[in-house]
Amino acid sequence: MEIFSIIMLLFLVGCSIAVSITKNLLASIIIFMSYSLIMAILWEILNAPDLAITEAAVGAGITTLLFVLTLKRVRGVKK
């Protein structure tokens, strides 16, 4: 389980760096969603299942949806 947490933490660091250096805004939002999903797995490893449920619903679901809607509203998506 130790090695699994280290791999997940490396993914977390990679995702958070990739969010900030990606030029395409839609791709950045999708990477942010995967960051949130990895964070939910890490909460489960840290023995906090209720936070894992909340993170999976809010972070990976609702926040991504609101970001995509805002991007559509400001016409940031390149056709």
Add this chain to the structure above:
Amino acid sequence: MNDIILKEIGKIVIPYIQIFGIYVIFNGHLSPGGGFSGGTVIGASLVLYKLIYGPEMIKKIINYKIVMHSMSIALLAYGILKGYSFITGGADLHLFQIPLGTPGNILSGGLLLPLNIAVGIIVGFTIFAFYSLFDEGEL
């Protein structure tokens, strides 16, 4: 969105999501979860319903009036119940207390179950209202 696959999968998936949310709310004092977690799950299912079937279908079931009425009633219930427990506990008055029940059952823990249900209603409708406000600018 007129996608037949999306509609048929939605018919199967959405009830399970809502039942899971209700399970998380009702077992909040026994197992991980509670009002906020279950409310977000139910709100996500409502958002998914609106995303698949369009805003006209959900206007028949959940409109502005129902959202505002249920959120106000839930907030009032939360305030009254929690205020009552503050008064009886803090001022050391020997008023009526809710029976605690046997530990391990659903009906135990005193006021935790109704407070969890109130929080779940508020959070679920708030998330749906956020999505509606971001999407159309109105509820």
